[in-house]
Amino acid sequence: MTTSLKLSAVILAGTMAFVPVAQAEDIPEVAVVHQIIDLNADTPAHAFRFEPKYLQVPAGATVRFKGSTGRHTVTSILRMIPVGARAFEIRGKPELNLTFEKEGVYGIRCRVHGRHGMVMLLVVGDPSSNLKEAKAYLPKLGDAERAGFEELFAYLEAQNG
Numbered sequence: 001m002t003t004s005l006k007l008s009a010v011i012l013a014g015t016m017a018f019v020p021v022a023q024a025e026d027i028p029e030v031a032v033v034h035q036i037i038d039l040n041a042d043t044p045a046h047a048f049r050f051e052p053k054y055l056q057v058p059a060g061a062t063v064r065f066k067g068s069t070g071r072h073t074v075t076s077i078l079r080m081i082p083v084g085a086r087a088f089e090i091r092g093k094p095e096l097n098l099t100f101e102k103e104g105v106y107g108i109r110c111r112v113h114g115r116h117g118m119v120m121l122l123v124v125g126d127p128s129s130n131l132k133e134a135k136a137y138l139p140k141l142g143d144a145e146r147a148g149f150e151e152l153f154a155y156l157e158a159q160n161g
């Protein structure tokens with residue numbers, strides 16, 4: 001019997017163009033998030049990005065963040081993570097695994113490229129524990145970050161009804 005976690009990973013490639021990259025059957029038990037610099041991209045938000053920038057995993061899942069080198073960081077946004085979840089920042093590490101126990105949404109930015117819209121939304125289990133609070137924080141963000149998260153939250157709501 002398979003014990004693989006039910007993970008769904010989706011790349012959001014450009015505005016509202018959603019390209020599924022993996023199904024539950026072919027994704028490894030550890031979900032992997034890359035940090036990309038693509039100088040051939042046509043928009044800043046696409047040049048500096050997390051891939052995938054939307055990731056939904058079950059509670060207790062481990063996510064492997066790759067590429068927090070150079071100037072990229074993986075930085076949780078304090079008001080956009082569940083109550084009781086630990087804030088985190090990864091920098092200067094080719095890869096690092098983090099395990100997520102607290103259910104809810106996790107708003108994540110690259111500290112350097114967030115101003116270009118380099119953000120990602122991690123959903124652990126049921127997003128409802130802090131979904132409202134996380135969305136309520138969006139007006140405090142810069143324009144590119146806010147736009148990035150608005151797209152990601154719209155996608156979350158489309159996925160989860």
Ligand SMILES: [Cu+2]
Nearest residue numbers: 072073110113
């Ligand atoms: Cu970056």
